Every structure is written in structure tokens, then in C-alpha cells.
């Protein structure tokens with residue numbers, strides 16, 4: 001991105017206004033991708049506001065992303081799904097972007113960002129931020145996956161043709 005910024009500064013002197021407006025329209029877009037989990041809680045016994053709900057018998061897929069917690073002594077049980085928020089971004093090829101992964105929920109996430117021009121793995125812990133800068137050059141899909149919370153914690157960057 002620093003290269004692009006330097007190019008934009010230098011171009012007016014070299015190639016004139018028309019070329020500059022094209023090259024310099026590629027401002028970096030910032031995105032904040034948060035680690036979250038969505039919880040649903042209920043009880044096998046119910047209460048004044050909720051009917052009793054039996055604990056499900058069908059298992060969730062393995063991988064750590066979809067977690068059913070068994071009823072406690074009071075009958076309370078929980079369903080949890082880990083996810084990225086947002087889970088989908090749409091950008092144009094040639095557009096520089098900056099992805100800020102922010103650890104909000106979940107202690108730690110083993111994240112892999114892979115696609116055209118990017119293949120980066122990192123661990124993100126709660127309260128920290130990890131930033132990637134990239135400029136996808138071709139139309140396609142860049143995948144974002146957390147290996148600790150499969151299959152639900154995944155996202156994608158859809159890169160449209162210019």
C-alpha cells in the first residue's frame with residue numbers, strides 16, 4: 001500500500017491529471033472482521049417466558065465451531081456457533097484492502113487466509129488485532145477459515161472483475 005501511495009503522490013508530475021485520477025482512485029478500504037459466537041440458551045424445564053425444550057439428540061458436526069452444552073442441574077442448556085462478523089466481503093480486483101481481524105469472543109483462533117496472492121496463517125487471541133494488507137489482482141474468492149472452529153467459522157472475500 002505504501003507503494004501505491006507513493007505512486008499517487010509522484011504521478012501528477014509525471015503523467016498528468018487523467019492517469020492520476022485513475023491510479024489514485026484506489027484508496028485503501030479498511031474492514032474489521034470480528035471473532036464472535038452466537039448463543040442460544042434455553043431449559044429442559046422452561047420458565048415463565050419460555051416453554052420447556054428437550055436437549056437435542058442429534059450431534060453437531062465435529063470441529064469445535066458448533067457446540068451443544070448439555071443441561072446443567074437446573075436443566076439449562078446452550079447452543080453456540082462461532083463465526084466471523086462479517087463473513088463475506090465484496091471488493092473489486094485491483095482495489096487495495098486492509099483486513100483487521102479483531103479478537104472479541106473465543107480465547108484463541110487459528111486463522112488461515114488463502115487465495116490469489118495471499119496465503120497467511122496466524123493465531124488471534126482475544127483483545128488483539130491482526131492486520132493484513134493486500135490488493136487482489138484477479139476476480140475470484142479468497143477464503144478465510146478458523147481451524148479451531150470448523151465448520152461454521154469461515155468467511156470469504158469475493159473479488160469482482162474490474
Ligand SMILES: [Cu+2]
Pocket residue numbers: 035082106108109110146147148149153
Ligand atoms: Cu475460531
